[in-house]
Structure formats: structure tokens, C-alpha cells
Amino acid sequence: MSHATNQFEYVSSAMLPTRFGQFTIHGFVETSSQQEHVALSYGEWQADDVVPIRIHSECLTGDALFSTRCDCGFQLEKALQNIVEQGKGVLLYLRQEGRGIGLLNKIRAYKLQDSGMDTVEANEHLGFDADLRDYGICKLMLETLKIDKVALMTNNPKKRKALENMGINVVSRTPIDHGLTLDNRNYLRTKTEKMGHQFDPHLFKDK
Numbered sequence: 001m002s003h004a005t006n007q008f009e010y011v012s013s014a015m016l017p018t019r020f021g022q023f024t025i026h027g028f029v030e031t032s033s034q035q036e037h038v039a040l041s042y043g044e045w046q047a048d049d050v051v052p053i054r055i056h057s058e059c060l061t062g063d064a065l066f067s068t069r070c071d072c073g074f075q076l077e078k079a080l081q082n083i084v085e086q087g088k089g090v091l092l093y094l095r096q097e098g099r100g101i102g103l104l105n106k107i108r109a110y111k112l113q114d115s116g117m118d119t120v121e122a123n124e125h126l127g128f129d130a131d132l133r134d135y136g137i138c139k140l141m142l143e144t145l146k147i148d149k150v151a152l153m154t155n156n157p158k159k160r161k162a163l164e165n166m167g168i169n170v171v172s173r174t175p176i177d178h179g180l181t182l183d184n185r186n187y188l189r190t191k192t193e194k195m196g197h198q199f200d201p202h203l204f205k206d207k
Contacts, residue, residue: 007031008140016040020077021084026144028137037095039141040080043088047146050171052089054079054153055163057096057133060103069110070187074179079153082176092141099123100132118190130195135162142168155197 011027023040030037045051056079062072076091083089098106101123109122120130142150149169152160153176160170175198180188191197 008137010140010144018080020080023080026141028141028144030137035095037137037141038093039145040091040093041145042083042090045088045147047148049088050149050151051145051147052083052086052151052153053092053142053147054083054089054176055092055094055135055138055159057094057099060097061106068179068181068183070184071179071181075176078176078178082153090142090145090147092138094133094135094137096133099130100134101126101128113187118194119187120190120194131158135159136166138163139166139168155191157196157198 007030009029009031011029013024013026016023016025021042023042026039026041028037028039029035054075056072056076059067059070059072059076061067062070062074063076064073066073079091083091097103098109101109105126105128108126109119112122112125113119117125123130142148149171150163151172151174152163152170153174154160155175155177157173160173163170188197
């Protein structure tokens with residue numbers, strides 16, 4: 001196993017039974033900030049296999065508190081289900097809440113959205129870029145798990161580009177259109193129109 005780069009370090013692994021299936025959880029840390037991240041792997045693969053993966057940024061409100069103002073929790077569950085159904089795969093869970101602005105600033109951004117701003121305008125009003133996430137640790141995660149080729153589950157083309165720039169062979173991209181609600185419809189539309197996310201356009205057609 002690869003264990004470290006100048007910026008990131010692999011820490012340890014353990015079994016993680018879930019309601020979706022039996023995963024293994026792998027711990028990683030950013031050495032400069034001590035920010036912790038995890039990967040969940042399922043099944044087995046050979047060195048040349050194309051492995052289904054999802055890069056998922058932490059969203060406490062959606063992943064753990066069941067918020068419907070975003071699609072994060074819905075996508076997390078769908079990704080884990082997809083991995084189990086395909087017999088193998090990895091979820092890279094990155095601890096960069098609120099597209100990198102942190103939990104409390106995300107709550108501040110929510111307040112601005114309640115007053116009429118969209119998600120991009122709210123972040124920028126607080127002095128942040130629309131998306132501050134970094135995917136550098138994904139390279140060590142995939143190297144540690146001996147993965148060279150991936151089938152990426154995402155609606156965000158920036159994730160594909162980030163992996164390719166790191167030398168990861170992204171064989172395919174499949175959308176993960178899951179979790180449209182009345183509460184997040186405008187949020188998803190903004191991500192499509194302002195951030196380039198590639199959702200199925202039929203999701204936004206008026207019923």
C-alpha cells in the first residue's frame with residue numbers, strides 16, 4: 001500500500017458493516033491541516049479493473065440530518081446502493097463541508113438563501129468562491145486501494161477533470177440524478193446553470 005505523500009497520509013482500515021452491505025473504511029489525513037477523510041470500499045478487483053467510484057463531499061445537514069434543501073444525502077445513499085449492486089466500488093468521503101466553506105458558514109449561507117439569494121450568490125456574499133473544494137487527496141486514496149481506472153458517479157464535471165489532471169483514467173461518467181425535492185429544485189437548477197453540473201434537464205421541467 002501507498003502510505004503517504006508530502007501532503008496526505010494513509011492511517012488505517014477497519015470493517016464497517018452498514019445497512020447497504022459490508023464495507024471497509026479507510027482513514028486518511030491531510031498532514032498540514034490534520035483534516036481527516038475516509039474511503040469506503042466494497043468487494044474486490046484486479047489491478048486493471050474499472051472500479052465504480054463516487055467522490056462525496058461531507059454534508060452534515062443532508063447526510064446525517066436528512067435535510068431536503070440539497071440532494072447530498074440522497075446521492076450518498078444512492079451511491080452506496082449502486083456500489084453494492086455492482087459488486088464492487090469505492091466511496092471517497094471528503095470532509096469539506098459546504099463546498100469548502102465549513103458548517104457554520106454554510107448555515108450563514110442558508111440564511112442568505114432564505115432571504116432570496118441562490119447558493120452561489122450566498123457563498124460569494126460571504127466572501128468565498130462558489131466552490132472551494134480540493135480533490136488532491138483522491139489520488140492517494142485510489143493509489144492506496146490499487147485503483148487506476150474508474151467509472152465515476154457524478155453530475156459535476158470538475159470532479160472528472162480533477163481526477164484526470166492527477167493521472168487517473170476516468171473510463172466513464174454516469175449521472176447520479178437522485179433526490180429532487182420541492183425544497184431543492186432551485187438549488188439544483190442553480191448548480192446546473194451557474195456551476196456546470198450535468199443533471200438530466202427533464203428534472204426541471206414543470207409538471
